[in-house]
Amino acid sequence: xxxxxxxxxxxxxxxxxDDVSFEVSKGEVVGFxxxxxxxxxxxxxxxxxFIPPTCGKISVCGFxxxxxxxxxxxxxxxxxxxxxxxxxxxxxxxxxxxAEIRGLRGEECRRAVQRAVETCFLESVYNQTIxxxxxGFRHRTCFAQAIIHDPEVLVMDEPTDGLDPNQKHEARTxxxxxxxxxxxxxxxxxxxxxxxxxxxxxxxxxxxxVANGTPQELKARSESGRLEDFFRxxxxxxxAHAVKEAA
Amino acid sequence: xxxxxxxxxxxxxxxxxxxxxxxxxxxxxxxxxxAGFFTFTFGGFFERGEASLGAFFAWMPWLFLLLVPAxxxxxxxxxxxxxxxxxxxxxxxxxxxxxxxxxxxxxLFLVIALALTFPVVITVNVLGDPxxxxxxxxxVGSVLLAGAYLALSCMTSALARSQVVSFIIAVMLCxxxxxxxxxxxxxxLARWASPSVVESVAGFSVLTxxxxxxxxVIDTRDVLYFLSVIAFALFTTDVIIRSHRAG
Numbered sequence: 231x232x233x234x235x236x237x238x239x240x241x242x243x244x245x246x247x248d249d250v251s252f253e254v255s256k257g258e259v260v261g262f263x264x265x266x267x268x269x270x271x272x273x274x275x276x277x278x279x280f281i282p283p284t285c286g287k288i289s290v291c292g293f294x295x296x297x298x299x300x301x302x303x304x305x306x307x308x309x310x311x312x313x314x315x316x317x318x319x320x321x322x323x324x325x326x327x328x329a330e331i332r333g334l335r336g337e338e339c340r341r342a343v344q345r346a347v348e349t350c351f352l353e354s355v356y357n358q359t360i361x362x363x364x365x366g367f368r369h370r371t372c373f374a375q376a377i378i379h380d381p382e383v384l385v386m387d388e389p390t391d392g393l394d395p396n397q398k399h400e401a402r403t404x405x406x407x408x409x410x411x412x413x414x415x416x417x418x419x420x421x422x423x424x425x426x427x428x429x430x431x432x433x434x435x436x437x438x439x440v441a442n443g444t445p446q447e448l449k450a451r452s453e454s455g456r457l458e459d460f461f462r463x464x465x466x467x468x469x470a471h472a473v474k475e476a477a
Numbered sequence: 478x479x480x481x482x483x484x485x486x487x488x489x490x491x492x493x494x495x496x497x498x499x500x501x502x503x504x505x506x507x508x509x510x511x512a513g514f515f516t517f518t519f520g521g522f523f524e525r526g527e528a529s530l531g532a533f534f535a536w537m538p539w540l541f542l543l544l545v546p547a548x549x550x551x552x553x554x555x556x557x558x559x560x561x562x563x564x565x566x567x568x569x570x571x572x573x574x575x576x577x578x579x580x581x582x583x584x585l586f587l588v589i590a591l592a593l594t595f596p597v598v599i600t601v602n603v604l605g606d607p608x609x610x611x612x613x614x615x616x617v618g619s620v621l622l623a624g625a626y627l628a629l630s631c632m633t634s635a636l637a638r639s640q641v642v643s644f645i646i647a648v649m650l651c652x653x654x655x656x657x658x659x660x661x662x663x664x665x666l667a668r669w670a671s672p673s674v675v676e677s678v679a680g681f682s683v684l685t686x687x688x689x690x691x692x693x694v695i696d697t698r699d700v701l702y703f704l705s706v707i708a709f710a711l712f713t714t715d716v717i718i719r720s721h722r723a724g
Contacts (some may be wrong), residue, residue: 241724278567292619303569310567312721316490318497327490331568333478359497375564 231256231383231413232277237286238437239272246272247283248437256382259409261398261428261445262417265465269437271311274387277415278308290383303458304332307381309389313372317361321352321371324360328375346374366397373401377408384408386416390423402427421457427450431457435465483570487578488585491552495586495621508590515540526536528605533597534615534691538655538683546647548587549630550640551581553718559639560679566722576714580631587623591616612691618690621703622683626651628710635717651683654706658682667721 232254239247247269253258264270269430275281277288279299288295290302316324325346329339347353350370355363360371369392376384389405390398405414406427418424424431425445433441433448441448441464445457487617495501512533516522520532556562565575589641601607637643656662658679665673679685683706 239724280563280567281724300569300571303567306567308564308567310560310563312560314564316494316561317559318494319490323490323493327486328568330486331483331570333569372564397569 231291232385232415233287233289234273234277235287237273237276237288238284239269239276240284245437247276250286250434250437250439252432252439252442254383254413254415255412256413257406258413258430259428260415261417261424261431262415262434263421263424263431263461264417264434268434268465270434271387273434274308274385274415274417275310277387278306279303280310304379305382307376307379307384309373309376309384309386311387311391312370315360315368315372315375318359319452320359321347321356321363321374324371325374329378332379334379342378342380344376349377350374351400365392366394369393370397382412384412384414384416386414388403388418389416390418390420398423421461425457433461433464440464478569480571480574484578484581485573486573487565487570487575488582489583491579495548495583501586504544504548505590505593508540509593511540511544512536512594513597522572528601528607530597530601530607530612530615531691533594534619537622537691538687541623541673542648542651542655545587545623545626546630546633546644546651549627550584550634550644552583552631553635553714554637554640554643557721562718566718570594572715572718576631576711576718579713580628582621583631584624584627586626588620591619591623609691614693614695617618617695618687618699621690621700622687625654625683625703625706625710628707628714629654632710632714632717634712635721654681654683656682658684 234253235251237247237250238245249313250273252260262274263445270282277290277295278281279295279302282296291305293299293302293305295302296338316327319327322343325343326339329342334342345348347356349372350373352367352370352374355367355371360368363371376386386405390401393401402423405416408414409427409429410458428445430442430444431448432439441451441460449455449457510641514584515536516530516533521535522532523531553562566572598609598612601612602609626647629650630643631649633646634640634643637646657682659682663675663679666678683703686702689696689699
């Protein structure tokens with residue numbers, strides 16, 4: 231469903247993403263791991279068509295995202311980092327906008343909004359403006375717009391960041407359930423989350439993919455059998471990177 | 478879904494955003510108060526002793542100078558500051574559709590503001606027997622003038638993340654477009670430049686082209702001038718947004 235080939239992105243002289251290739255097929259939930267600044271968000275922004283890559287190919291559901299992004303974009307649900315939304319709108323008008331802009335009309339649109347509201351437990355704040363909501367509700371509102379059109383592909387940048395333990399649990403359950411018939415890729419810093427939800431994990435460090443396998447496979451590659459130890463063994467902390475640069 | 482449908486949905490959301498915050502009403506009240514003040518006090522509406530809205534339209538380039546950038550300043554800077562631009566541009570819309578949708582919505586808002594000045598039209602019709610064709614022509618000119626200022630504000634708003642910065646640059650640009658055709662300035666220029674130079678410099682001014690329209694002459698060249706300022710500024714907006722995304 232998502233196919234990324236030799237993707238690179240340079241910001242000035244800095245190579246943020248360096249020759250990354252991977253695929254995500256239907257029924258897979260892929261965890262995208264890596265230290266801060268490794269290029270996770272940049273890769274996701276390129277997949278969703280927000281920023282153009284310096285070189286490489288991206289296709290979503292067989293549609294080329296670089297030459298003709300609109301059909302691909304129609305099939306993607308995207309939850310950007312920090313879950314932005316239009317503050318002055320009510321949850322209802324925001325979700326209605328999200329549904330209409332994706333071509334849902336009339337009864338179909340009404341049902342899509344209703345379903346998203348139920349899935350994300352937004353009934354109690356349905357008529358409130360978004361700037362009056364707590365962080366958890368804002369986050370869920372943005373998540374609701376990502377799934378409102380029942381997309382085949384779901385891209386989420388740190389979907390559980392800033393949620394409380396209950397909300398995290400709900401979000402994980404939801405992602406696992408939706409992963410059964412969608413292609414999902416999400417970034418996270420929480421390694422237990424990967425073990426709990428993902429069918430596969432991709433670890434990226436300084437723009438390059440350093441590991442790609444099921445959580446079990448990756449764990450087995452560490453002596454202690456823990457994902458965290460494996461992660462720390464193959465990625466460099468940003469301080470080490472800085473020391474190396476200075477030297 | 479057709480391009481016009483996408484533009485309509487974006488424009489509707491944008492227009493609703495104006496009215497969901499109190500700023501729109503504050504703007505309308507200030508605009509109407511100032512328009513009335515300029516017409517009846519500064520413009521000497523009664524002292525003129527003629528049944529026309531000359532006093533009303535003559536102030537439009539100056540009145541809009543501060544008010545139109547205030548309407549346009551949030552268009553793109555807010556999207557960037559809040560991160561909603563990432564949401565908007567990963568929806569199945571092209572950059573052009575987003576630019577046009579946002580521009581048309583705020584233009585429509587300014588048209589509504591102009592339409593609310595209808596009491597002056599009634600007043601002049603009750604007091605005398607004005608040429609209503611000239612008045613209609615003045616309104617057409619004002620709408621075009623507002624569009625030109627607005628497109629420039631839209632451009633500066635894509636340039637700066639801060640609304641204040643975008644407002645100040647927009648006011649400066651609009652002021653330049655006024656001053657190059659403002660009599661005191663052209664007189665100064667005429668002292669050392671040849672008349673043809675003075676004339677071509679003044680040809681870039683909104684005053685030069687607004688003059689005919691407010692006096693009831695619809696000249697294709699004047700209309701074309703305003704439309705080309707709009708087209709140029711929106712095209713530049715597209716270039717700016719693209720370059721931000723390319724990083």
